[in-house]
Amino acid sequence: MTVTIKTPDEQQKMREAGVAAGRVLTMIEPHVKAGVSTDELNRICHDYIVKDLGCIPAPLNYGAAPGRPAFPKSICTSVNHVVCHGIPGPKVLKKGDVINIDVTVIKDGFHGDTSRMFYVGEPSILARRLTEATREAMFEGIRVVRPGTRLGDIGHAIQRYVEQRGFSIVREYCGHGIGRVFHEDPQVLHYGRPGTGLELQAGMTFTIEPMVNAGRPEVKLLPDGWTVVTKDHSLSAQWEHTVLVTATGYEILTLREDEI
Template identity: 70%
Template structure:
């Protein structure tokens, strides 16, 4: 496994990239409302990324190593039962929908990656509980990050918390190392056994991005080769932050407004 350790200079650049990505999620929030299309949200985000931020979207044209058609959006927009990688387009948001917006920008060569759940109008009780539980699960995972900890500690914390709340953890998709490359080692799965897996070291940067389903964990990929949905059509939620392993624990590089 080839894991990059970021120098202090690289860490500063990662902070800047992640804060740029976080600012996109803050900017777009007032625009998430009934009647807007995911394509319109994508347009607004792309103009903000390429204009005021002076960054590049990492997802436009991304092929995941050449195995898929180039992704067309500056953001991923995953609505309701879409687990991840939803392609922005003509989908019209309606009251009660839940939406994940996932954004990755490139600034000075470094990638900043983060995602957030949004409520479109007032959500159902089920939807709100799912979204809030997923957010807490991510925090449980982040709390495990420190030098000497293991990747299994992160996954175990997320899995046990989520399953105790009655939700299933998606296993096919995971967090990842990140830096000059969009997806680096290690893979950060959201389930596992404590004390197992790769040992965390100061200077590592990676994402923690659990996906929880209200129903079963099984998912499927649609023919567009990007959009992933729950097989049982149950609601799904995801949150994501990029994390740096520090000497004393961790730093969440993609924080919005200074708090989780």
């Protein structure tokens, strides 16, 4: 495992990329409403990323592999039982839906990666409980980040919080190191045992992005090669921030103004 330690200059570039990514989620919020298509949300975000922020949408044309096409859009839109990597398209949002919008931008060669949940109108009681629990679970994981902490400590904090509330953690997808490269080491699991895994060092940057299901944890990949859904069709939620390990703790690089 090769984990990059960012220099102070690289940390500043990561900070600027993170701020830009967060601004996209702030900008798109008023557009997330009943009657809008996920493709329209993609168009609005793409134009803002490119024209207003002067950045590159990292997902666009990313990740081609044997048997899988490159991702065709600039953001991910995961609605209701879609766990992650939902491809924007003609689907029109309706009242009661919940949607995760996942944004990654490249600014001056560095990546900022963040996502959050949105309600379309008034959500169900279950959807609200799931969404709020997932957000708090992310922060439970973030709060243990500091030099000397191990990756298993992060995963354990998230898993314990989620399972105490009767929800389940998706195992197949995880957080990741990030910097000049979109996905780099280490892998950041959202479950685990305390005291296990890689020891954190100041200068590391990675995402914490728990995917939490209202039902069972099992998921399946759709034939498009990207979209991941819950096997039991239960609701799923996800929140994500990019985090820097500092000398004394952590800094959330993608923190939005509404979260300060």
